[in-house]
Amino acid sequence: MALLEVKNLQVRVAEREILHGLTLSVNQGEVHAIMGPNGSGKSTLSHVIAGKPGYEVTGGEILFKGEDLLAMAPDERAAKGVFLAFQYPVEIPGVATMTFLRTALNAQRKARGEEEFSTPDFLKRVREVAGSLGIPQEMLKRGVNVGFSGGEKKRNEVLQMALFQPSLCILDEMDSGLDIDALRVASEGVNALRTPERAMVVITHYQRLLDYIVPDHVHVMSKGKVVKSGGKELALELEANGYAQYQEAAA
Amino acid sequence: MNIAVAKTEKADVAGANFASVVAAAPGSGKVADARREAFDNFQRIGLPHRRIEDWKYTDLRASMRDVLPAAPAPDAAALARAEAAVKLHAIDGVRRLVLVDGALATSLSDLAALEPGLSIRSLRAALDAGDDRLLSLDTSNPMTALNTALMTDGVVIEVADGAKLTKPLQIVHIASGGAPAAMFTRSLVAIGKDSAATVVESYIAAEGAGLYQVHDAAVITIGDGARLDHVRLTEDSREAFNIAAAEVRVGTHAHYNVVGITTGGLVSRYSSTVTIAGEHAHVETNGVNLLNGKQHADTTLVMNHDVPHCVSREGFRAVADDRGHSVFQGRINVRQPAQQTDAKMMTRALLLSDDAEADNKPELEIFADDVTCGHGAAIGALDDQLLFYLRARGLPEKEAEALLIQAFVGEAIEAIADDDLRALAIAAAERWLAARG
Numbered sequence: 035m036a037l038l039e040v041k042n043l044q045v046r047v048a049e050r051e052i053l054h055g056l057t058l059s060v061n062q063g064e065v066h067a068i069m070g071p072n073g074s075g076k077s078t079l080s081h082v083i084a085g086k087p088g089y090e091v092t093g094g095e096i097l098f099k100g101e102d103l104l105a106m107a108p109d110e111r112a113a114k115g116v117f118l119a120f121q122y123p124v125e126i127p128g129v130a131t132m133t134f135l136r137t138a139l140n141a142q143r144k145a146r147g148e149e150e151f152s153t154p155d156f157l158k159r160v161r162e163v164a165g166s167l168g169i170p171q172e173m174l175k176r177g178v179n180v181g182f183s184g185g186e187k188k189r190n191e192v193l194q195m196a197l198f199q200p201s202l203c204i205l206d207e208m209d210s211g212l213d214i215d216a217l218r219v220a221s222e223g224v225n226a227l228r229t230p231e232r233a234m235v236v237i238t239h240y241q242r243l244l245d246y247i248v249p250d251h252v253h254v255m256s257k258g259k260v261v262k263s264g265g266k267e268l269a270l271e272l273e274a275n276g277y278a279q280y281q282e283a284a285a
Numbered sequence: 286m287n288i289a290v291a292k293t294e295k296a297d298v299a300g301a302n303f304a305s306v307v308a309a310a311p312g313s314g315k316v317a318d319a320r321r322e323a324f325d326n327f328q329r330i331g332l333p334h335r336r337i338e339d340w341k342y343t344d345l346r347a348s349m350r351d352v353l354p355a356a357p358a359p360d361a362a363a364l365a366r367a368e369a370a371v372k373l374h375a376i377d378g379v380r381r382l383v384l385v386d387g388a389l390a391t392s393l394s395d396l397a398a399l400e401p402g403l404s405i406r407s408l409r410a411a412l413d414a415g416d417d418r419l420l421s422l423d424t425s426n427p428m429t430a431l432n433t434a435l436m437t438d439g440v441v442i443e444v445a446d447g448a449k450l451t452k453p454l455q456i457v458h459i460a461s462g463g464a465p466a467a468m469f470t471r472s473l474v475a476i477g478k479d480s481a482a483t484v485v486e487s488y489i490a491a492e493g494a495g496l497y498q499v500h501d502a503a504v505i506t507i508g509d510g511a512r513l514d515h516v517r518l519t520e521d522s523r524e525a526f527n528i529a530a531a532e533v534r535v536g537t538h539a540h541y542n543v544v545g546i547t548t549g550g551l552v553s554r555y556s557s558t559v560t561i562a563g564e565h566a567h568v569e570t571n572g573v574n575l576l577n578g579k580q581h582a583d584t585t586l587v588m589n590h591d592v593p594h595c596v597s598r599e600g601f602r603a604v605a606d607d608r609g610h611s612v613f614q615g616r617i618n619v620r621q622p623a624q625q626t627d628a629k630m631m632t633r634a635l636l637l638s639d640d641a642e643a644d645n646k647p648e649l650e651i652f653a654d655d656v657t658c659g660h661g662a663a664i665g666a667l668d669d670q671l672l673f674y675l676r677a678r679g680l681p682e683k684e685a686e687a688l689l690i691q692a693f694v695g696e697a698i699e700a701i702a703d704d705d706l707r708a709l710a711i712a713a714a715e716r717w718l719a720a721r722g
Contacts, residue, residue, distance in 0.1 A: 128692025
């Protein structure tokens, strides 16, 4: 059984259909890249998987570990192991990063019927992970993402991924707004989380990110559908030839 | 002039009884004269209503309708109920002064072993002694007039010059839960030169208390170079009315820091006038209203800058759910001599339902020409983007909302200097959030 099974998904936003029957299957341990031009529906797919309000699913289904993901609230999906790394992580003034991390982790554990982390265990865990990502302790005391640079925000997303240990990570345009050095640090953090159990879906516009996070499978999206799937070499071909041929194919 | 005459049934009853009430009330001579004059003032206007500008958003004639008869002196059963409630709300490390149904309950109060420089008396004793500092409140406010006419008890706290109290003083107003009644209390806090004190005013109800009315007032003076930290926690029963007024006078190089948290009561109003009378004084006032159901809370604050080189900061945050209604009226008066005044006022309201309401009325009246004054107001809802981020990280809807609400009110609560009192205010906010479900 695939970890994530998206079948013939049709999605509307405000009366306009964005996804027109998208199918995607992701197994444990696999890294899938989803590429495509602006407006092809890549981010919509990530939002619908995470449960963002404002999208109307008019057809198809999404199964996660064999369960109907669309029937779950966003927090239930998180507790089940779905993690969306945001393209633009929000700033939450007044909520200290450390408080946020502990509240979120314990909410997930509680939902799974697991015991909540004790404060010392939690602090130890956060310090370890933060240290490995080069996140200073000072940053953890600040409001969530408040005053963080683009690179720091993305590292904070990777920190959460490492803490929550999700079974499916969706990285939505992780490379946007990052310079090469920041991209490398964030990618190393992500690569450290690759395991035979954990799957990743890497959404990106450019091939560049895939030099750092090397995918097992590449899918090309155009106009709300997957129009071509292949191995990692497909990304290189796209880099060379662009998306034009696929946009015509979808039309 | 369109001044309506109070002809509510109970006000008439109180009027008929006034002679007997005043005969039993403490004080004679000028105190009794002041009561009579104040009662006439109240009778002329009656319960304030929306056509009186100052009470536009808090129409007591519509919501309170009647002034309830004064509560009888608490009997043994009332004191026992009060004691249980006091224990439930106890704060560690404070000196507690308990008013049950408007009367100082010495058996529940920590009146022994006062620190050097601290003096505590009952209002009753102070009025009997003819202490006219207690009569300084402006009785053009009809509710203050009513309080002057009918005040029965309270506490008179005096801190001598140079005395720095380490233990906070807590004045606990408690309704014992007898028949619906009104309490008329007044307190005085006089902090001497170069002294320091922390005063907490808590308004709570014993179990089973429903409808009652708190009519309270405070006279506060802060001497030169002194510091007063003042916390107000309004946690009355959900049917109660709490109408309070305060006049605060701040001396040279003095510091006044007040934070009010309102989570209880059906209708509450706090009218405070702060007069900055000495140069280089610093005043911070912060408030938080957390309201749901049909709760209504009004903070009306007048900040008088009378002298140069003073700083005042006002920050108010309101969270209103269901049909909750929060009101903030802030007025800053900068008189002509008060050059180099630095006065700012900011109000923010968070509305959690379509029926919730927040009214912010800032007013600046500036006669000095070299000042920095400003005000701002913002009203909004919880940010959907932030809510989704938190939910995508595993927080259920109510928890995600609670975290954002806590962050919203946190900034005002952070102004409480004492760590324990700040924790207390946070706990009051958390109780409100937990009760929200």
